[in-house]
Amino acid sequence: MAKPIQLYNNMLRKKVPFSPLKEGKVLFYSCGPTTYDFLHVGNARALVVGDLFHRVFDSMGYDVTFVRNFTDVDDKIIEKANELGVDPLEHSDRFIKECQKDMESLGMKEASFTPKVSETMDEIIEMIQTLIRKEKAYVLEGEVFFDVPSFKEYGKLSKKKLDELQHGRRVQVDKRKKSGADFVLWKPAKEGEPSWDSPWGKGRPGWHIECSAMAKKYLGETIDLHHGGVDLMFPHHENEIAQSECANGCEFSQNWCHNEFLNFGLEKMSKSLGNVITIRSFVESFGGEVLRHVLSSVHYRSKMDWSQEVIEKAISEMERIHIFVQNMQETVESEKVIENEEQLVEVTTLLNKMKKELSDDFNIPGALSSLFSLIRMINREYFGAKKEGDKIPLDKSLRSKVFEVIAFLEKSTGLVYESPESILSKLKSAKKSLSGTTDLNEEEIEELVKERIKARHEKDWAKSDLIRDELKSKGIVLRDNPDGTVSWTFK
Numbered sequence: 001m002a003k004p005i006q007l008y009n010n011m012l013r014k015k016v017p018f019s020p021l022k023e024g025k026v027l028f029y030s031c032g033p034t035t036y037d038f039l040h041v042g043n044a045r046a047l048v049v050g051d052l053f054h055r056v057f058d059s060m061g062y063d064v065t066f067v068r069n070f071t072d073v074d075d076k077i078i079e080k081a082n083e084l085g086v087d088p089l090e091h092s093d094r095f096i097k098e099c100q101k102d103m104e105s106l107g108m109k110e111a112s113f114t115p116k117v118s119e120t121m122d123e124i125i126e127m128i129q130t131l132i133r134k135e136k137a138y139v140l141e142g143e144v145f146f147d148v149p150s151f152k153e154y155g156k157l158s159k160k161k162l163d164e165l166q167h168g169r170r171v172q173v174d175k176r177k178k179s180g181a182d183f184v185l186w187k188p189a190k191e192g193e194p195s196w197d198s199p200w201g202k203g204r205p206g207w208h209i210e211c212s213a214m215a216k217k218y219l220g221e222t223i224d225l226h227h228g229g230v231d232l233m234f235p236h237h238e239n240e241i242a243q244s245e246c247a248n249g250c251e252f253s254q255n256w257c258h259n260e261f262l263n264f265g266l267e268k269m270s271k272s273l274g275n276v277i278t279i280r281s282f283v284e285s286f287g288g289e290v291l292r293h294v295l296s297s298v299h300y301r302s303k304m305d306w307s308q309e310v311i312e313k314a315i316s317e318m319e320r321i322h323i324f325v326q327n328m329q330e331t332v333e334s335e336k337v338i339e340n341e342e343q344l345v346e347v348t349t350l351l352n353k354m355k356k357e358l359s360d361d362f363n364i365p366g367a368l369s370s371l372f373s374l375i376r377m378i379n380r381e382y383f384g385a386k387k388e389g390d391k392i393p394l395d396k397s398l399r400s401k402v403f404e405v406i407a408f409l410e411k412s413t414g415l416v417y418e419s420p421e422s423i424l425s426k427l428k429s430a431k432k433s434l435s436g437t438t439d440l441n442e443e444e445i446e447e448l449v450k451e452r453i454k455a456r457h458e459k460d461w462a463k464s465d466l467i468r469d470e471l472k473s474k475g476i477v478l479r480d481n482p483d484g485t486v487s488w489t490f491k
């Protein structure tokens with residue numbers, strides 16, 4: 001039987017008991033990335049939070065159908081592809097693959113469905129036709145707009161008033177529209193843009209309609225939970241609600257959860273961190289589990305600052321956890337019968353506490369604090385005087401209970417997915433690069449990079465390799481990008 005879960009429903013602005021449409025099942029939709037470039041570490045927060053929800057439901061015994069889309073038709077993609085002189089759909093396809101690699105490196109569970117806009121065109125067109133038929137949308141010269149004032153509940157999620165939206169705009173962008181708040185469902189394609197046939201001529205969908213169409217296709221007309229970053233609440237989610245509720249004639253999502261931002265303030269960064277802005281470069285420098293841990297160390301509804309301090313804190317927490325896991329793996333089952341019932345009771349209590357924290361609006365920091373209490377207790381009792389290679393005997397039931405905690409942690413939070421041996425050495429070098437232990441400054445590195453590019457132009461491969469090796473010996477890794485530029489990171 002699935003265990004009860006409480007979550008903060010942003011539609012009601014309060015915490016409520018999760019009560020799915022079908023007992024024990026979760027229909028869950030999360031807005032996925034637009035694939036036009038490598039994802040930024042800021043994008044990783046929504047991905048990791050979506051994965052956390054998926055995992056917590058799953059480990060609490062729910063049968064989850066999880067849909068996370070890829071926006072592969074979008075202005076930004078077309079712009080980037082045109083800049084590079086490549087086909088927009090091929091371009092976005094390339095970055096879907098890169099994004100999948102990033103998600104794998106973050107230890108994310110696979111979603112049940114990961115639809116693309118380009119493959120959902122029939123359902124999108126059908127939904128727009130329904131909206132026109134129901135007089136919730138209108139056509140203007142090959143373009144289709146959603147008639148916002150026709151949906152009286154518009155603004156119910158973001159708590160915005162329609163009046164203010166209609167009159168509060170300083171610039172009326174498109175004078176043909178019935179209302180300034182109306183948004184586009186279908187737009188005619190310009191020369192050189194990807195386009196699909198539709199009853200309104202060749203064109204492509206506006207951004208918001210895809211999520212309504214995909215949620216309906218894979219999950220049905222009403223879903224249990226919709227998630228996305230807080231920046232998507234308005235207008236994106238508001239528009240999704242308007243489209244879905246008008247087309248389907250029923251509630252779209254029973255619950256709405258939004259994760260807060262990752263702030264990139266004026267915090268002074270180490271040189272290495274300042275260069276690390278994509279998930280890929282962070283993972284190359286510090287490892288995926290470090291990023292996952294950083295993003296898990298704060299509750300999803302709290303703002304989070306991207307700073308050297310939070311990364312260092314995550315690394316030291318991970319060291320404590322992984323050293324503990326390693327010590328546990330080196331223990332042996334004791335021949336003796338239980339000597340201390342209290343410890344078993346305490347571990348069981350802490351495991352239940354972790355479960356309770358995670359069931360209470362996905363409170364990872366709370367669960368981690370119970371985990372650290374457990375680690376402290378076992379360390380104090382058994383590993384205080386442990387030397388490398390010691391095989392500490394542990395009572396059979398206690399030992400298996402602790403392993404149950406470790407397995408639960410991995411299943412429900414996605415943390416601790418690398419083996420202690422590999423991660424502990426990675427953490428050591430992550431710490432080194434965070435402290436910036438290289439004697440070259442940024443200008444000197446850039447100078448050497450330029451010199452190497454020049455050598456490559458002149459086909460002086462020996463010199464090019466020499467510079468690469470010199471930088472490598474100082475902990476700097478070069479990457480040759482397909483467009484001819486070179487980026488570098490600290491190892």
Ligand SMILES: [Zn+2]
Nearest residue numbers: 031032211236
């Ligand atoms: Zn969406």
